[in-house]
Amino acid sequence: MINSIANFAIHKPIIGPQIGARESNTTTPREAAGEELLDAFSQAVVGAAEKVGPAVVNITVSRTARVRTRQGAIAPFEVTGNGSGLIIAPDGYILTNSHVAHDANRTEITLADGRSFPAQLVGDDPSTDLAVARISAIGLPTAQLGDSDSLKVGQLVIAIGNPYGFEFTVTTGVVSALGRSLRAQSGRLIENVIQTDAALNPGNSGGPLVDSRGRVVGINTAIIQGAQGICFAIPINTALWVVGMLIKEGKVTRGYLGISGHQRTIHASVVRYYRLPSNKGVAVVELEAGGPAQRAGLLRGDTVIAMDGSTVSSVDDMHRFLTRAPVGQPIRIRVLRGTEIVDFDVIPSTAPDAA
DSSP, X not given: OHHHHHXXXXXXXXXXXXXXXXXXXXXXXXXXXXXXXXXXXXXXXXXXXXXXXXGEEEEEEEEEEXXXXXXXXXXXXXXXXXXXXXXXXXXXXXXXXXHHHXXXXXXXXXXXXXXXXXXXXXXXXXXXXXEEEEOSOOSOOOOEEOOGGGOOTXXXXXXXXXXXXXXXXXXXXXXXXXXXXXXXXXXOEEEEEEEEOSOOOTTOTTOEXXXXXXXXXXXXXXXXXXXXXXXXXXXXXXXXXHHHHHHHHSSOOOEEOOEEEEEEEOOHHHHHHHTXXXXXXXXXXXXXXXXXXXXXXXXXXXXXXXXXXXXXXXXXXXXXXXXXXXXXXXXXXXEEETTEEEEEEEXXXXXXXXX
């Protein structure tokens, strides 16, 4: 190895000027094309970061935790954490994740210009992992919101946030998949989640996912621990619906039937006889005494197969329907009772987690 290096050093002055002359005077078409592509990519990322960056905030929260002492007593102590958020209105409304803002004793918002403000929680919705906070400030910069329904797999996206407290960090990636489902802390299913490989870390939660034109298409929410490049964001179209309810009412009101159930496979002969669109339904295991479903006449052992004409194949289908169903207005529930199909008019009440 030493001899090879020595030989290369001896011959380098002979070929060096020729190589240097070629590199300084000529650029191949392939190299030029590569430089142009890199410039276009860089310009897109820089432009998006400049548009959205001023509207991204750092969120610091403190919570009370409890630990058992050596003497067996339970002692409270304060823990702090960080997240990200997005200014959605110039008068101080900020969108973030529920798991960032929920149950915080104190919340402080730091703007991109360095100013800090105490924040009050307007409302949060653990079922979509979204929350809205507000600070006493006006004339704040906001970001342009996009249309998450128009996203394409492979599309460039940019994540902006504060991972591990490193403020206003920008990472890039692509939309890896669309239409994913993510289980919220409440147990409900979050639909149409965006999967991306843009690098996310603790502290990115609540920050925006942005397209190449600087339009916010999602709110970064979760990663899979131990995996590389598998990250998730709540679609901005979902966030807009939730934000409206949080600002207006401080909570998201969902319909409640008072049913506990699980997925059940329907016998093939029954599926063929009734020409059912699915061979699955939701078996009613328990009914809340005096709840909407029991009052309407549903019984244990019934199998729910449709709600207002929408096929029900799983508990998640029911949750999805009840998220949008108006409380207090009757819905038609179709069940399979034995081998007979029976319809009931049920009036959903307010879900206990929204009461």
